[in-house]
Amino acid sequence: MEKVKRASWSGQVAFILAAAASAIGLGNLWRFPYLAAQYGGGTFIVIYLALVMTLGFTLMLTEISVGRKTQQSQLTAYTCLSRGWGFLGFLGTVIPLLIVPYYCVIGGWVIYYFKAYCQMAFTGVNLMGESANLSGEFFSSFISSPFAPFGYGVIFIFASSAVIMLGVKNGIEKSNLVMMPILFLMAILISVYVITMPGSGDGIKYYLVPNMRCLTTADGNFSIALLGKTLLGATGQMFYSLSLAMGIMITYGSYMKKGDSIEKCVRRIEIFDTLVALLAGLMIIPVVYLFAVKTGTPVDEAMKAGPGLMFITLPKVFASLGSSGAYVGMAFFLLVIFAAATSAISLYEACVASVCDLLKLERKAATFFTGALILSLSTFSALGYGAWSKVTLFGMQFLDFFDFITNSVLMPIVAGITCIFVGWVIKPRAIIDECEAGGTTMKAKAFYSFMVRYLAPALMVALLISEVCRALKIGGWSI
Ligand code: PFF
Secondary structure: OOOOOOOOOOOHHHHHHHHHHHHOOHHHHHHHHHHHHHOOOHHHHHHHHHHHHHHHHHHHHHHHHHHHHHOOOHHHHHHHHOOOOHHHHHHHHHHHHHHHHHHHHHHHHHHHHHHHHHHHHHHOOOOOOOOOOHHHHHHHHHHOOOOHHHHHHHHHHHHHHHHHHHHHHHHHHHHHHHHHHHHHHHHHHHHHHHHOOOOOHHHHHHHHOOOHHHOEOOOOOEOHHHHHHHHHHHHHHHHHHOOOOOOHHHHHHHOOOOOOOHHHHHHHHHHHHHHHHHHHHHHHHHHHHHHHHHHOOOHHHHOOOOHHHHHHHHHHHHHOOHHHHHHHHHHHHHHHHHHHHHHHHHHHHHHHHHHHHHHOOOHHHHHHHHHHHHHHHHHHHHHOOOOOOOOOEOOEOHHHHHHHHHHHHHHHHHHHHHHHHHHHHHOHHHHHHHHOOOOOOOOOHHHHHHHHHHHHHHHHHHHHHHHHHHHOOOOOOOO
């Protein structure tokens, strides 16, 4: 059989944009601002930045190098490097396969909200209100309705499938070229709007000024346990935000050219991702803060992460802005659609590339096969709050369960085993050689070797334990 030629990016910029587009997603928008607010503003930001530059750098560089070295996606990459390690690829491929279905369902919710804000902006009729918990009702009646969440999820899945079918250059690259500049523009415009709003100063201070509440006990003493908790909270966020341990960076790395410097690319991807996370904080925290003060809601309560923040609190906040609220809401949800779509596309591509590499299928056939699987799995998350709301797994709805099993359990396990594999089996030299393959010199060699052999696996074990304890509410890990 004729060997199918591997797709490639048209250049280094296209690769950086694609990886950044993958990284910038719901994690930046609904997780980072909340964590920063809860964990002491500037203090959390400094700890997060330090982690991105060290642990994030190590893990992302490893994944991209594995992809480029083997020219394979996650499923088959590890067997290529060492026989007997194929299980790691299988384990890792389960992650995007479980995430895409629920991520697309959330993408469907976002489309529904964007549509509602367009309607509100053009007709002037307020579908969600500031008072009487209307936005809460609007959200719960939507997610519990029998067909709508599934229908909007299907729209999101079909749109993502179309991009994947078109391939790496014509699909992923071109769609990023349209969506990413609009996303950046919206993020900057909304941030400027928020910063210049009268009274936003206190919220900005609450977000950016370092305070020690995440490191000190109620009587003001420094606590090592609280430092550990903050560190692990930031590590979990870094993982989520940089799209690590999902096979995405391996797949995207496998489309990269040898001459490009992996080290430089990683630094740039991290800068983009962190910049958008910081902007998301500026967009969200000051308005939620103002709203909380105005309505007498405790700030911590108003700042809750996840769907509640995006689909209930923010609509209340937008409604409180008066006639401009519908336009701000429209711009915001357009930004969220693009952030979610570019991330979903990368997760989907990680699955399709694995199917292509394993079964030696053409892209179209692999997309049909994977798409059908994603569509079927998405039914659980789409109906989990409605028709199937009585069914729970370990006390969680389907969507929450898929999120828990991937982000809290599988991702630290896969990342930890990957570090052990690279650090002790194939040795860091194999990755360093790949980074220097195109004639470029890797600057952080000694640092990388130390991280991948010792610190990264240790942190992964700690993260796994803390995430499981948090989810099962053991030992007071409430954040
Ligand atoms: N990095 C993306 C985000 O921050 O949303 C993509 C992503 C992360 C998707 C984690 C899903 C996930 F569970």
